[in-house]
Amino acid sequence: xxxxxxxxxxxxxxxxxxxxxxxxxxxxxxxxxxxxxxxxxxxxxxxxxxxxxxxxxxxxxxxxxxxxxxxxxxxxxxxxxxxxxxxxxxxxxxxxxxxxxxxxxxxxxxxxxxxxxxxxxxxxxxxxxxxxxxxxxxxxxxxxxxxxxxxxxxxxxxxxxxxxxxxxxxxxxxxxxxxxxxxxxxxxxxxxxxxxxxxxxxxxxxxxxxxxxxxxxxxxxxxxxxxxxxxxxxxxxxxxxxxxx
Amino acid sequence: xxxxxxxxxxxxxxxxxxxxxxxxxxxxxxxxxxxxxxxxxxxxxxxxxxxxxxxxxxxxxxxxxxxxxxxxxxxxxxxxxxxxxxxxxxxxxxxxxxxxxxxxxxxxxxxxxxxxxxxxxxxxxxxxxxxxxxxxxxxxxxxxxxxxxxxxxxxxxxxxxxxxxxxxxxxxxxxxxxxxxxxxxxxxxxxxxxxxxxxxxxxxxxxxxxxxxxxxxxxxxxxxxxxxxxxxxxxxxxxxxxxxxxxxxxxxxxxxxxxxxxxxxxxxxxxxxxxxxxxxxxxxxxxxxxxxxxxxxxxxxxxxxxxxxxxxxxxxxxxxxxxxxxxxxxxxxxxxxxxxxxxxxxxxxxxxxxxxxxxxxxxxxxxxxxxxxxxxxxxxxxxxxxxxxxxxxxxxxxxxxxxxxxxxxxxxxxxxxxxxxxxxxxxxxxxxxxxx
Numbered sequence: 316x317x318x319x320x321x322x323x324x325x326x327x328x329x330x331x332x333x334x335x336x337x338x339x340x341x342x343x344x345x346x347x348x349x350x351x352x353x354x355x356x357x358x359x360x361x362x363x364x365x366x367x368x369x370x371x372x373x374x375x376x377x378x379x380x381x382x383x384x385x386x387x388x389x390x391x392x393x394x395x396x397x398x399x400x401x402x403x404x405x406x407x408x409x410x411x412x413x414x415x416x417x418x419x420x421x422x423x424x425x426x427x428x429x430x431x432x433x434x435x436x437x438x439x440x441x442x443x444x445x446x447x448x449x450x451x452x453x454x455x456x457x458x459x460x461x462x463x464x465x466x467x468x469x470x471x472x473x474x475x476x477x478x479x480x481x482x483x484x485x486x487x488x489x490x491x492x493x494x495x496x497x498x499x500x501x502x503x504x505x506x507x508x509x510x511x512x513x514x515x516x517x518x519x520x521x522x523x524x525x526x527x528x529x530x531x532x533x534x535x536x537x538x539x540x541x542x543x544x545x546x547x548x549x550x551x552x553x554x555x556x557x558x559x560x
Numbered sequence: 561x562x563x564x565x566x567x568x569x570x571x572x573x574x575x576x577x578x579x580x581x582x583x584x585x586x587x588x589x590x591x592x593x594x595x596x597x598x599x600x601x602x603x604x605x606x607x608x609x610x611x612x613x614x615x616x617x618x619x620x621x622x623x624x625x626x627x628x629x630x631x632x633x634x635x636x637x638x639x640x641x642x643x644x645x646x647x648x649x650x651x652x653x654x655x656x657x658x659x660x661x662x663x664x665x666x667x668x669x670x671x672x673x674x675x676x677x678x679x680x681x682x683x684x685x686x687x688x689x690x691x692x693x694x695x696x697x698x699x700x701x702x703x704x705x706x707x708x709x710x711x712x713x714x715x716x717x718x719x720x721x722x723x724x725x726x727x728x729x730x731x732x733x734x735x736x737x738x739x740x741x742x743x744x745x746x747x748x749x750x751x752x753x754x755x756x757x758x759x760x761x762x763x764x765x766x767x768x769x770x771x772x773x774x775x776x777x778x779x780x781x782x783x784x785x786x787x788x789x790x791x792x793x794x795x796x797x798x799x800x801x802x803x804x805x806x807x808x809x810x811x812x813x814x815x816x817x818x819x820x821x822x823x824x825x826x827x828x829x830x831x832x833x834x835x836x837x838x839x840x841x842x843x844x845x846x847x848x849x850x851x852x853x854x855x856x857x858x859x860x861x862x863x864x865x866x867x868x869x870x871x872x873x874x875x876x877x878x879x880x881x882x883x884x885x886x887x888x889x890x891x892x893x894x895x896x897x898x899x900x901x902x903x904x905x906x907x908x909x910x911x912x913x914x915x916x917x918x919x920x921x922x923x924x925x926x927x928x929x930x931x932x933x934x935x936x937x938x939x940x941x942x943x944x945x946x947x948x949x950x951x952x953x954x955x956x957x958x959x960x961x962x963x964x965x966x967x968x969x970x971x972x973x974x975x976x977x978x979x980x981x982x983x984x985x986x987x988x989x990x991x992x993x994x995x996x
Contacts, residue, residue, distance in 0.1 A: 328585055328623060353586040356640070360626035363637075364651070502585050502623075506564035 317367045318447075319343035319392040321385060321436070323374055323429050324402035326354055328501045329451065332520035333399060338366035343392070347374035347385060376402055376428020377420065386435040398436055399449040400429045403473075405466045405503055418465055425469035430476050437484060444488035449523060450477040451494045454535065457544045461559055481532060493533040494523055497540035512539070563596075563617070571857055572607040573864030574925040575953050577614035577986060585623040587704075590730070593619040594699055597982040600728035602669030603644060606676065607867045608953030609986035610723060619728065621671050627651070628731060635736035636694065641671030641729040646848060653742045653797070653843055660692040660737035664898075666848040671729040676950040677721030677911040679902065681768040681790065681847070687905025688913050690720030692735045698727030700977075718973035720908030723949065723988060726977040741794035744768070744846040749836040754783025754881045758917065761901040764789055768846070771899035775921050778888045783881065785899070786832050790846055797842050804854035810862040860924050866953050868936055869920035871902055871912060872945035879943035880917050883936055887921055890932045897921045909970035910993075912948045920951065930954055949987065957992040967993070 320337055322330050325346035334344060338361035346354045346361070346369065354371040361369035372388055373381045389396050403425035411417045433448060440446030455463055456470030474493055481491035496519050498510045514537050522536035535541040547560065563580040581601075582593035594600070598617030611618075621642035628638040635657045639648065646666020649658050663678040672678075677690040686692075695708035696719055705727070709716050719726045747766070751757040757771055766789035773785040831837075850856050857865070868887075872880045887894065897920065904915040923929050933954040940947055946963035947955050961967055974994060981994060988994055 326586055331585075350586055350588060353588060356587070356626050356628060359628045363627040363630045502562065502583070502589070505583055506562045 317342050318395045318397055319345065319367075319389075321345045321347060321389055321396065321398045321432075323347050323398065323400045323432060325357060325371075326350055327401045327503075328516040329496070329499060329519050330399065330401040331357060331360075332516040333401075333449075333523055334361055335364055336520055336524055338362070338364040338369065341365055341367050343367040344369040345372055345385075345388060345392075346370070347372045349373070349375050374402075374432070376424045379431060382431045382435060385432055386439075389436055389439055395443060395445045396436070396439055397447040397449075398433060399451075400433070401451050402429050403451075403453070403466070403470065405463060408461070408463050408465065411465050421465050422469045422472070425466065426473040426476065430473070433476075433480060437480065437489075440484055440489040441487040446484070446489045447527065448477070448480060448484070448489070448491045449494060449527070450474075450491065451496065452477070454495050454497050454540050454544050456495070458547055458555070490530060492523070492526055492531060494519070494526070495533070495535045495540065495544075497535065497537060497543070512537070568604065568612065569864070570608050570611060570953065571605050572866050572925070572953060573857055573860070573862070574866055575609045575612060575864075575986065577609070577612035579613055579615055580617045581620050582617070583620040583623055587624075587730070590619065590621075590624060590699060590728070593617075594728050595701075599724050599983045599985050600641070600671065600699075601724075602642065602672035602675075603667050605663075605665055605668045605672060606987075607951045608949075609990060610676070610950060611672075612986040613984070614986050621669060621728075624730070625669075632657070635738055636733060637736055638731060638733045639670055640731045641674075642669050644669055645673060646844065646851065649843060649847070652736060653739065656739060657736040658739050658843065659689075660686055660735060661689040662847045663689075664848065664850065666844060666851050670732055670734075671724070674720060674729055674732060675722060675724045677906065677908050677913075678950065679905075679913050681770045681900065683905065683913060684769070684901045684903040685767055686737070687903060688720075688907050688911055690907025690911065691905055692737075693720065693907070694733040694735055696732045697730045698977075699730045700727050704730055714969075714973050715977060717908050718970050718977070721906070721911040721949075722908055722970065722974070723910065723985065723993070725974045725983050725988060725994065727983070739792050739843075741792065742797040742843055743793045743795040744790045744841050744843055745793045746839045746841050746846060747789045747791075747836060748832045748839070749787045749789075750832050750834060751783070751785050751787055753781060754884060757783050757785060757787065757899060758877045760787050761899070761917070764901070766791060768792075769901060773884070773897040773899050773919075775884065775887055775894040775897035778885075782888060783884055783899075785897075790841075793840070795840075798840055799842055799845075802842075802844060802852055804852055807853060807855045807858040809858065811859045812861065860922070863925045865922050865924045866929060866933065867920060867922050867951040868933060869912075869918060869948040869951040870936070870940040870945050871914050871916050871918040871948070872940065872943040873914060873916040876943045876945065877917055879939065879945075880919055883939050883943075884919060886932070886935055886939065890923075890928075892923050892926060892929060892932065894921045894923055909966035909973075910949065910964055912946065912950070914946070916945065918948075920948075949991075952987070952991075955991060957990070960991050960993060 326348045358369040452474045453470040455467040477493045498513045526534045569576045584590040600619045601611040604611045624640045625642040626640045630637045661680045673689045768790035906913045
């Protein structure tokens, strides 16, 4: 029985790149997101590329009503059920400064919304003794920076959550992979100034699949972001607070 | 919708534009982007300004690249416009199918193949790309609209080779070609001169044929080169998958200077013994030889280059020889010259092909090139031929009516489809395609 993947935020370009690889190896796909009409095109794409099956389901991080139907669908799948989380939102920090009410939305999109799904999926993975969770965070979660610290804080919370979930699921035969992409060429970053060492979504998907094979726990993609973030984390706070990196 | 202000160029890099570019990944985002005006553009493999909109907006389709349906029994595929020909070949070849017509680069998008009604090395038999399009879906302000030769023949014809002026192409349904395997048996034969080249092209029975010409050879060696004839054969892909090597920086001009090109041509030509050579090649290596070097356009330095490609009627081969002579005497380096036989197949008002011979030559962007190009343009018109818009950056608007006799019919359809001229590109304006 092939593995079935629930992909949250499936219409993002990183998710699309991973879905294509999972489809090519014959896995089943449940694509979750808000734009169901467009997701149906992604599902068709996955079927043409060899997915055992591909269907769509509504997921809006800000609408808890859809969590139950996703979990019901997951429970009804035979065999191993895994999940990949690509959701998150990053309004410009200046907009958040002007309207602090935006903070809840960022935290919901990037952390609490997907965590609700994963929290419900955990017992299924435990019961079946198998299953993988891929959680896509961001290097922005490694240290709060003046440019996007609300988004960074939400991603940091998600990374901490994934760390705990790994601790839990690892005891029951499950696995959690935390992915921290650096700057990636997606719709979210299109047109943003000051990006460097930008990776393609394909590169991120390739790195994710190879990390899965090696059962890695946390990866940076591309790998050199581990070094960059290592240095950034080492900068003493009294120096860091004056920097605009 | 997010926009990025970018300085961008056609493949030749000689013509540039500055403007806002959107890159939607979903249909709703595509709709928002198109609402701001400007054409849809693909992977910018047109050499000149066909994908440029200087000072305005453009919507890049590269991320709209999903496969929407595929019937392995009939070989009909529906695909979004941003998918590339090379991606389709890679996915479909193991299943026994390939796009029926493929241009010389796998990096062209399906939308671009339609907008330029491209041809391949099998044009003499298979016709042009648009002849294998069963239907095309245009994003109109009113929503997606499927157009087929049966539903709206005039609009369909204006869309094939129509430079994207009838509406942004969202997706297309294509009839693929069945293939016996993933290998191409290639026969390479040396050609002494132009006349024997033409005779060999006429005599060739091969499904795929392309001639490589040493455009620097003059006088009695004029037109010498190598004829490549390909036959699809059974078997799996020979050799490992290609990893394109990048050209990391703009080459200094000296790299393609006249003497260097001469030496390169002598070396390339002598690789094939007098008796000819047989090889088995992977499909992508045969169809897209230059894709092995990604960004090879940088070899021409930062000033870029032009490509001159013309076609002349079958009974005007001597005129093509004169055109080649003009190029050879022009003293401008051009190592990449291609000669092909074309059949009559064409799908649109502005399609390039005609029953005859086509010649394509790269010309580095130098001060004397526009004058040379103008001489070539005059010779092409005198021979009753035409210049390929997908390659052009230098032609004159006055030449268009003579080269493209169906221009008025195309204009009438485009005026209906896009009355406000929102989809105009730099090429359309430069050649006054939409205005008399």
